[in-house]
Amino acid sequence: MTLSQLADSTGQPIGTVEISRDISQRRALMNQVIQSERLAAVGRLAAGVAHEINNPLAVIAEVAGYLEDVLAGISGDEKVNVEREFQEGLTTIAAHVNRCRDITHRLLGFARKSEARLEVADVNAALDEILPFLEKEARLANVRIHRQDAANIPQVSIEEVQLEEILINLITNSIQAMTKRGHGNIWLAAAEDGDKVILTVRDDGPGIDESVRDRLFDPFVSTKPQGQGTGLGLSICYGIVKRYDGEIRVESKPAEGTTFQVVLRVHHMPSRNKSRS
Ligand SMILES: Nc1ncnc2c1ncn2[C@@H]1O[C@H](COP(=O)(O)OP(=O)(O)OP(=O)(O)O)[C@@H](O)[C@H]1O
Ligand SMILES: [Mg+2]
Incomplete structure (x- = not known):
């Protein structure tokens, strides 16, 4: 609604002009747009979750299949060996079931900002967690993973499963990029740079590939x-990375x-933060 004052030639107010516009249609249209944007976001989220859960599920399926094979081929004297392999297999399965649980929890947290999370990660611990099964995949592709010592790297501000997710995606991409050629190397490093x-x-x-470089x-x-x-x-x-106020960069040369x-x-530890400010 717009109201304007109406005055005569001497400037005396003599009335008001009132213009009303029915915006209910515009508002309904806007709500529709917001709703469809929400749906698109949910779709993207679902696709993201499916993608992240695929990695651990593949490991679980592979290890379970392997245990089945071991069980089928068991004979008397091998029993001790088999027990150890079973133990290792079960530990791997448990770790990856936990990863799936973390991912679904994160999704639920997205919907209803639930419990507070520990947003600090150790680079070495993250690599220890993910490298055993990535190395298996790398060996199949004849790719060697070289891990530079990162013993003195400080902890970083990010939830540890999320850091693992980033590293899994980057290392998997590298392995997949070299699978066709049948050999290659991956170097992993961490360096402290001031506050980063x-x-x-x-x-x-x-x-x-040039076709995907810009996007x-x-x-x-x-x-x-x-x-x-x-x-x-x-x-x-x-x-x-953006959620944690970080950066991701890429450099690439053909061949x-x-x-x-x-x-x-x-x-930074909370106490250290306090003494600084
Ligand atoms: N290390 C790499 N070497 C060469 N190309 C790469 C590398 N990492 C990524 N790419 C290219 O970037 C594209 C996009 O990578 P991204 O991880 O987003 O998707 P994807 O690996 O194709 O599929 P997904 O990760 O969903 O399995 C890849 O398809 C590949 O062409
Ligand atoms: Mg990928």
């Missing part, structure tokens, strides 16, 4: 055949390799 920690995943693979962090951008890549890995990494760097904040 820089994590580096470098490979000597084919480099990033690398957009969802659904992939050069992999249908059914093999959803093109969500890097967009998930980007989303996580030479690709380097991804993730920059995260050093986590």
Whole structure:
């Protein structure tokens, strides 16, 4: 509603002009747009969750199948060996079931900001957690993973499962990029840089295809055949890194390799923060 005063030639108020406009239609349309944007966000989220859960599920299925094979081939004297392999297999299965649970919890947390989480991660602990099963995948592709010592790297401000998710996605991409050629190397490093920690995943693979270079962090951008890549890995990494006020960079040269760097904040103890301010 717009109201304006009406005056005569001497400036004396003699009345008001009132213009009313019915905006209920415009408002309904706007609500519709908001609603459909929400639905699109839910769709993206569901696709992201499906993608993240696929990694641990693949490991669970593989280990379970392996245990089945072991069980089928068991004979008297092998019993001690078999027990150890079973124990290792079961530990791996439990770890990956936990990962699935963390991912679904995170999804629920997204819906209803639930419990507070510990937002501090140790780079070495994250690598210890994920490397055993990534190394298996790398061995199959004849790819060597070189892990630089990162013993004195400070803890970083990010939830540990999320850091693991980023590293899994970057390392898996490198392995997949070199699988066709049948050999390659991946170098993992971490360095302290002032108030930041820089994590580096470098490979000597084919480099990033020109067709996807400019849209690398957009969802659904992939050069992999249908059914093999959803093109969500890097967009998930980007989303996580941004949420923690970090950065992700990439450098790549055809036939030479690709380097991804993730920059995260050093986590300061609350007491240290207090004495600083
Ligand atoms: N280390 C790398 N070397 C070469 N190309 C890469 C590398 N990392 C990513 N890419 C390219 O970037 C594209 C997008 O990667 P992203 O992880 O987002 O999706 P994806 O790996 O194709 O699918 P998903 O991660 O869902 O399985 C890949 O399809 C690939 O072409
Ligand atoms: Mg990927």
